[in-house]
Amino acid sequence: MRREMGAVIETSGLAKSYGKSRGIRGVDLTVREGEVFGFLGPNGAGKTTTIRLLMGFLRPSGGSARVFGFDVWRQSVEVRSRVGNLPGEFALEDRLTGEELLRFFARLRGVGDLSHARELAERLGAELGRPMRRLSRGNKQKIGLIQAMFHRPPLLILDEPTGGLDPLVQEEFLGMVREVKEEGRTVFFSSHNLAEVERVCDRVGIIREGELVAVEPTDALIDKSFRHVRVAFGEEPPEKELRRLAGLPGVENFRSEGPGRVSFTVYGGFDAVIKQLARHTVAGVDFERPSLEEVFLAYYGGKGDGR
Numbered sequence: 001m002r003r004e005m006g007a008v009i010e011t012s013g014l015a016k017s018y019g020k021s022r023g024i025r026g027v028d029l030t031v032r033e034g035e036v037f038g039f040l041g042p043n044g045a046g047k048t049t050t051i052r053l054l055m056g057f058l059r060p061s062g063g064s065a066r067v068f069g070f071d072v073w074r075q076s077v078e079v080r081s082r083v084g085n086l087p088g089e090f091a092l093e094d095r096l097t098g099e100e101l102l103r104f105f106a107r108l109r110g111v112g113d114l115s116h117a118r119e120l121a122e123r124l125g126a127e128l129g130r131p132m133r134r135l136s137r138g139n140k141q142k143i144g145l146i147q148a149m150f151h152r153p154p155l156l157i158l159d160e161p162t163g164g165l166d167p168l169v170q171e172e173f174l175g176m177v178r179e180v181k182e183e184g185r186t187v188f189f190s191s192h193n194l195a196e197v198e199r200v201c202d203r204v205g206i207i208r209e210g211e212l213v214a215v216e217p218t219d220a221l222i223d224k225s226f227r228h229v230r231v232a233f234g235e236e237p238p239e240k241e242l243r244r245l246a247g248l249p250g251v252e253n254f255r256s257e258g259p260g261r262v263s264f265t266v267y268g269g270f271d272a273v274i275k276q277l278a279r280h281t282v283a284g285v286d287f288e289r290p291s292l293e294e295v296f297l298a299y300y301g302g303k304g305d306g307r
């Protein structure tokens with residue numbers, strides 16, 4: 001595999017089979033330096049499997065992946081020394097306190113200065129003095145995030161980083177992701193939370209049943225999809241005309257919103273809709289962008305299939 005300029009993560013036909021129709025198949029993905037890449041998919045889609053492959057914790061059953069040009073399986077030591085990783089289950093039932101655990105990681109990584117760790121702990125409200133096994137899930141997660149980030153690695157690979165965090169802490173974490181990006185470092189994280197992905201990610205990959213079904217700039221994913229339309233006519237058009245509008249290709253969920261008002265969703269092009277509207281006096285029209293959540297559902301729910 002030739003390394004693309006600026007590529008930090010590159011996978012080619014990456015596959016992991018656990019048996020019949022499980023794991024991931026044929027994943028081709030490139031994440032560039034300085035990008036924040038969101039990896040979205042429902043439970044069981046293959047996010048954790050992909051992340052474990054990238055970290056060299058699992059052996060691919062097909063294809064290959066490189067991180068900073070190193071093969072993730074054969075050169076996993078080189079890979080791991082450059083990546084801050086939050087695993088899917090950071091649930092250490094340990095006697096060690098957060099502080100002791102971070103010191104341990106600092107020694108392993110040859111980092112003498114824990115001041116960045118302390119700063120991150122302060123911002124996330126992490127409890128460094130308590131034994132890990134006494135911490136709630138969210139508070140363990142905070143220690144997991146600090147250990148992934150405190151040595152300022154050039155790449156962060158985080159599995160559901162905001163899972164279990166309360167909204168204010170999630171917000172603080174998103175701020176940290178932006179700062180990492182401003183420093184030119186790269187972030188790859190999996191998520192269920194579409195709103196957060198929409199806010200911080202440059203690009204989004206959507207994985208479904210082990211296959212990468214879309215990789216798009218976050219804005220383009222939304223732009224390419226549908227619009228919710230609300231129209232107020234100057235005067236009520238004849239019933240026949242409304243039926244014609246409702247019957248245009250790509251028009252769905254057509255509803256009357258009171259006299260002279262209709263709402264509907266348009267998939268695909270808007271041209272036919274606009275021409276039909278123009279046959280009447282239009283007092284007002286709104287084209288509302290769907291949320292990433294709706295776009296996402298379109299990929300999974302059948303309707304619209306992400307057009």
Ligand SMILES: Nc1ncnc2c1ncn2[C@@H]1O[C@H](COP(=O)(O)OP(=O)(O)OP(=O)(O)O)[C@@H](O)[C@H]1O
Nearest residue numbers: 018022023041042043044045046047048049050088
């Ligand atoms: N060790 C394993 N043995 C057998 N099957 C597995 C194993 N790990 C994962 N799978 C299967 O592989 C598929 C992908 O799982 P994976 O954990 O990667 O999904 P995910 O997208 O991370 O889901 P979640 O959001 O629930 O964490 C699932 O069908 C899962 O049941």
